Amino acid sequence: MAQSPWNTRFETILRQGLPGLGKDEAPAADVPMEAYGLDSMALIGIVSALESAYGVSLAGQVTIPVRTLTAGHLWGIVSAALRPDWDAGRPSPAGGTTRGPAPWIMA
Incomplete structure (x- = not known):
């Protein structure tokens, strides 16, 4: 069995919100x-x-449609939010500059 790219806390939260995920099944x-x-x-x-x-x-960061959102997408967003530079690339309320949209945002 392959190891998950996320930690146990993340998987526990997913399990609580995914009724179709089997007790002994890890989300892919x-x-x-x-599907879950x-x-x-x-x-x-x-x-x-x-x-x-x-x-x-x-x-505003989970912009992927529910029907195609994967655990991998969601973990990527959470992982990015944990980085110290999380807010550096987004516009500030005061009208500061931005480095462009985050890479996980899908139009």
Whole structure:
């Protein structure tokens, strides 16, 4: 069995929000979480739990449609939010400069 790219805390939160994920089954990094029962309401709960658990704000960062969002996408967003330069590339409320959109944002 391959090791997950994320930590146990992240997987625990996913398990709480993915009703279709079997007890002994690990979420695959590249399978849309919709296959495990993810819907928009469950995603709100997962994002809220991740923000609380990791002390980060993910507001406006999960822009991938629910039907194609994978655990790997979500872990990438959380991992980026944990980096010290998380806010450096985004516009500030005071109108500061930006280095462009974050790489995980999909149009």
